[in-house]
Amino acid sequence: MADLQDRVRRPRLDVAPETPGWERRYPRQLAIVDGSAAIVAAALGFWVRFGAIPHHAVAYVVGSAFFPAIWVLVLMMARAYESRYLFVGNEEYRRVLNAGIFLTAATAFVSYVFSIELARGYVVVVFPVVTVATLLARYFLRRHLVSQRERGRCMRRVIVVGDGPAVSELHQLLARHRYHGMQVIGVCVPPKRAGRDSLAGIDVVGTFDTIVAAVADHRADTVAILPSPELTSAMLRRLLWSLENTGTDVIVAGALLDVAGPRTSLRPIDGLPMLHLDHAELTGSRWVVKRLFDVFFASLLLLFAMPLLAALAVAIRHGSPGPAFFRQTRVGKDGETFTILKLRTMYADAERRLDELAPHNEHDGLLFKIRHDPRVTPLGRWLRRFSVDELPQLFNVVAGQMSLVGPRPPLPSEVAAYPDDLMRRLVVKPGVTGLWQVSGRADLSWEDSMRLDLRYVENWSLTLDLVVLLRTITAVIRSAGAY
Structure with missing residues (x-):
């Protein structure tokens, strides 16, 4: 009877990780x-x-x-x-x-x-x-x-279970975006790689057969499991049984990136959970609500901003020769071009000086950015710092060319160099603000900014729009990446 009870009892770690x-x-x-x-x-x-x-x-x-x-x-x-x-x-x-x-x-x-x-x-x-x-x-x-x-505080200690480039990709992603709160402390690899000391710069702390022991030894509180042919469903099931009394979180990282929870659902087929993906909702009643929301709040903001815009227009004309408003061709929804409006922040000859400044570009990818751009006027630096120069884009929103929240409106020259995947950004209207703008703006790499824009397209919701608008307020106050 005692032997039977021992077999039924769930295995426990000798040292269970405590909830931080x-x-x-x-x-x-x-x-x-x-x-x-x-x-x-x-x-x-x-x-x-x-x-x-x-x-x-x-x-x-x-x-x-x-x-x-x-x-x-x-x-x-x-x-x-x-x-x-x-x-x-x-x-x-x-x-x-x-x-x-x-x-x-x-x-x-x-x-x-x-x-x-x-x-x-x-x-x-x-x-x-x-x-x-x-x-x-x-x-x-x-x-x-x-x-x-x-600052490296309030982090969860993560052991990654997997092999190959996926381990490195997950490690880099979590290291780059520390707000997720996950710090990779080690990796468990397939038994065939048991002799290795590290993988993708991460210490190898065990194999697929010793995951539970690695969790106990390194006091990990999260196990991230990546797809691997050597990790069978039976092994995963036994791992869950071994960890269920310890408070250790187990997350399965699929190969699908930037697809939010509302678009995913589990559909069991003969007891096997299958992940069902809904198509991104790019038309329908929710987009009608979004348009009504845009028109109402853009009109309201313009009503209050008109005296400020008038005063700034006079100050810009007085500060340097040239028009108060800057007009430029941008690419909008479905590849249609439109003229974007901004308060002018540069001297009138800025476009002609672009070629001579090109070697000093501080941004990767297709964007041109210089932190101390000599073409920017003194007043323009202040306008850019607090994103006041973006206010005239509210006219573009009311006209239906832009939305309050969306991907960054690109230049035709940028779109001409887009790979096929990035053309996905153009299936929705560009936004005055968006995930790119509230996550660091010019401080972000080209790859990160494009990934954020694509994430918005794939996972748009009214709630996300409201969150982005709230985050825009703090982003403007911090002025991070605004130059």
Whole structure:
């Protein structure tokens, strides 16, 4: 009987990796900022609707006191505290939006069914404010986490299981984008390569037969498994059994790049999980909503920006000879060209001086960028630093040539040199801002900037647009890569 029990018991590591302290604290910090956002929203709603505390508003005082707990509970129901949705990606923000929509719908349903009279002024303020405040609070909390990861803190220790170029590619990707929070500490290779000390610059810490021991010896908390013909489904199943009591995360890195979760789903066929990929949604009702969103907010921004644009136009004309606005031909959706509008930031002879400055190009790929470009006017440096020169592109958005969020609008000369894969960027409208602009702009390599643009095309959503617009604010304040 004892032998049978030993065989049934799940194997355990001698030294199980502990969940890092920062990862245990993070959900608690989220609950605090979420509750704080609810307090601010409830107080603002009460002040807007009632001002003071009238005797007939006692129920709203009690409701406001309990609202932070209710909001945190709704977020828990939306699974907005699960670690797999935190730290990176947009799924966390989508779940916050879902929680706000659910709370609004549930309140409307309950008030209708039970004939409860609610002060509409209170509800109209509280629910949108708590949703937006929570999104902003979570965004800034994540930015703090990203800054810690840039210093090498708050990282997960990863052992990669695989062989060949895929190991090097994953290692380089995680090293280049530290915000993912994964630090590769070793690799487990097929038994046929057991004698090697390193692979792609990574220490070999074991083989496919000793993954569990390598996790224990190096106190790894994540195992990343790459496709390999030597790693069978039976071996993977036994590995999962061995690690399931340890808290070690197991992730399977497929060969498909830049395809987001909403486009993937598991479809079991005779017990075998098959990954189904939906085609990218490039037409339909969501794009109609995007167009309406673009027109409304671009028109609103132009309304407020017109006095500033007029003042800057006068200052540009006074600072150097030439027109206030710069016009240039760019390539838009489906390869159609259009004239982009910007505030002029260079001297009038900038285009003629391009050839003489070409040897000083500091950017790889097809872009031409010089950090201290002598063609840029003193006022133009300030306009570029805070991206104010981009404001006239709102006219292009209203005209339907551009979108608020999208890939960077390329020059015809760039498009002429595109390989076939990059032509994919042209199936959507270019954007005033986008993943490229909020991720470092000119500081990024050509390869990274193109990869980000393609990622946007493949994974576009309204939530992603909102996140990019919020990140644009902080990117403008930081002025990273703006020159």
